[in-house]
Amino acid sequence: MRWETVIGLEVHLQLATESKIFSGSPTTFGAEPNTQASAVDLAMPGMLPVLNEQAVHYAVKFGLGIGAQISKRSIFDRKNYFYPDLPKGYQISQFEAPIVGKGSFEILMEDGSSRTIGITRAHLEEDAGKSLHEDFNNHTGIDLNRAGTPLLEIVSEPDIRNAAEAVAYLKALHSLVTYLGISDGNMAEGSMRCDVNISLRPLGSMTLGTRAEIKNVNSFRFVEKAIHHEFQRQADILEEGGKITQETRLYDADRDETRSMRSKEVANDYRYFPEPDLLPIVIDDIYIESIRESLPELPADKRSRFTAQYGLGPYDANVLSDSRPLADYFETVAGECGDAKIAANWVQVELLGQLNRAGSTIEKCPVSATALGQLISRILDNTISGKMAKQVFESMWKGEGDADEIIEARGLLQVSDTGAIDAIVNDVLSANAAQVQQYLDADEAKRKKLIGFFVGQVMKLSKGQANPQMVNELLAKKLT
Amino acid sequence: MIMAIEQGEIEKVAELSRIRISDEEIGQVTERIAEILQMVDQLQAVDTHDVEPMANPLDATQRLRPDEVTQSNRRDAFQAIAPAVENGLYLVPKVIE
Numbered sequence: 001m002r003w004e005t006v007i008g009l010e011v012h013l014q015l016a017t018e019s020k021i022f023s024g025s026p027t028t029f030g031a032e033p034n035t036q037a038s039a040v041d042l043a044m045p046g047m048l049p050v051l052n053e054q055a056v057h058y059a060v061k062f063g064l065g066i067g068a069q070i071s072k073r074s075i076f077d078r079k080n081y082f083y084p085d086l087p088k089g090y091q092i093s094q095f096e097a098p099i100v101g102k103g104s105f106e107i108l109m110e111d112g113s114s115r116t117i118g119i120t121r122a123h124l125e126e127d128a129g130k131s132l133h134e135d136f137n138n139h140t141g142i143d144l145n146r147a148g149t150p151l152l153e154i155v156s157e158p159d160i161r162n163a164a165e166a167v168a169y170l171k172a173l174h175s176l177v178t179y180l181g182i183s184d185g186n187m188a189e190g191s192m193r194c195d196v197n198i199s200l201r202p203l204g205s206m207t208l209g210t211r212a213e214i215k216n217v218n219s220f221r222f223v224e225k226a227i228h229h230e231f232q233r234q235a236d237i238l239e240e241g242g243k244i245t246q247e248t249r250l251y252d253a254d255r256d257e258t259r260s261m262r263s264k265e266v267a268n269d270y271r272y273f274p275e276p277d278l279l280p281i282v283i284d285d286i287y288i289e290s291i292r293e294s295l296p297e298l299p300a301d302k303r304s305r306f307t308a309q310y311g312l313g314p315y316d317a318n319v320l321s322d323s324r325p326l327a328d329y330f331e332t333v334a335g336e337c338g339d340a341k342i343a344a345n346w347v348q349v350e351l352l353g354q355l356n357r358a359g360s361t362i363e364k365c366p367v368s369a370t371a372l373g374q375l376i377s378r379i380l381d382n383t384i385s386g387k388m389a390k391q392v393f394e395s396m397w398k399g400e401g402d403a404d405e406i407i408e409a410r411g412l413l414q415v416s417d418t419g420a421i422d423a424i425v426n427d428v429l430s431a432n433a434a435q436v437q438q439y440l441d442a443d444e445a446k447r448k449k450l451i452g453f454f455v456g457q458v459m460k461l462s463k464g465q466a467n468p469q470m471v472n473e474l475l476a477k478k479l480t
Numbered sequence: 481m482i483m484a485i486e487q488g489e490i491e492k493v494a495e496l497s498r499i500r501i502s503d504e505e506i507g508q509v510t511e512r513i514a515e516i517l518q519m520v521d522q523l524q525a526v527d528t529h530d531v532e533p534m535a536n537p538l539d540a541t542q543r544l545r546p547d548e549v550t551q552s553n554r555r556d557a558f559q560a561i562a563p564a565v566e567n568g569l570y571l572v573p574k575v576i577e
Contacts, residue, residue, distance in 0.1 A: 051544050055547075142569055143569055
């Protein structure tokens, strides 16, 4: 039987606040265990939560970024479960009245097609601490530094149909939240964690199958692998006439498999009730509008603008608008050299290639956008050839100076002086009389191939500095 | 509508909350919770369809605090009263998932 995969994603996004959601402890990553856990985070008796305004601000900003309904009145609830890295015995979350309601955003696939994925809701909650199960004489070690870190849980509609779409969704989400500046999006440090809800149904069926939830898949690649694995597992069960159990599973990257996590009877019975320690969060239109005004140009808008303003294809526009620093870099290069298409090509091929090889990022790029723009200008005004420019770029990358300095120091100036090129062309033609005769005897199609030989010889003699266009023109004139 | 509760549900909630209720106590606990639920039933009978839910009698709403770090590291003081610590971690009986 052919199966359709139905996927919904829950992303836990760590918000980029200085302090925790309900206490004044810092949120810095990687501190010594329990040095960032205050009495509130430790659930000492009598401690009360006080909500961080910045967390509310970021949640609203996200909601506006996906065109969602913002709740002017939302409430916190207690989600009760028993685990030692949750010292209160409940997580403060939002259940009945989340701050962000239904929204949607567009994802772009690699083939250039796009899809709209619905967002069911997004709500504020606190993170739990960390349990370390290494050997402490048969004990578990608890680090509560992360307890109380503000999270925005973003729940998608079951609109995703395969692993590629899931990855495209996560990339688009990552791009959006870093544009908005509400999270650093650092997946390695757990700033964006993903739970995957996945079920199968016969192709064409409209009812949803029983789903399994795969917890804590923390990289784009693992999301893809976990989905492939889980699809196969469920398809095998269904094809043998079995039934899927609704349960929570954990993806094990080392073994590339998912396995059942906790007993299903008692899990998912969180006995939510309104958090009595926090009053309703009430925000007004002025507050919402002031955040709306602070919204930057978002990835989708930038993408369409790049297509319209610079004539870029959808794929190029998508790559270049992936992050704000990259988009800004590209626009500076394009502005400096005046040719957006060549600028786009150079940024994507040479610059991103070099950054990838160096394992670096655009923020740490040693060649400034203005410097790259100037280099491209030297190709456009025929000072150097495109091939030469790549060498100059290498030198710029190593910090040997700007384009003009390197061209000057290395004597790379392209020769566009007709007399000089004319002399070389004459030398080449007289040194290769046999080839000239062969050319003159050849038909049109063959001539095209043969002319390359003469161009090559001229370029060789000029040490690559002759203007190729002029060489071609002169050769064509003389070889008749 | 009478909200009845079975002993089995009490056992389940007790397990979720990690509260131990002995076999001797369970009958009595079930009865008393059933009585509380009867009181809730009485309240449910009141017609509240045009009454707005009240979160606070003074209509107060949540005050927000500015995003500032106000707490310094007081790990030593907190860990002095913990039953067991090691390498800065709080130790608890082994949790097996």
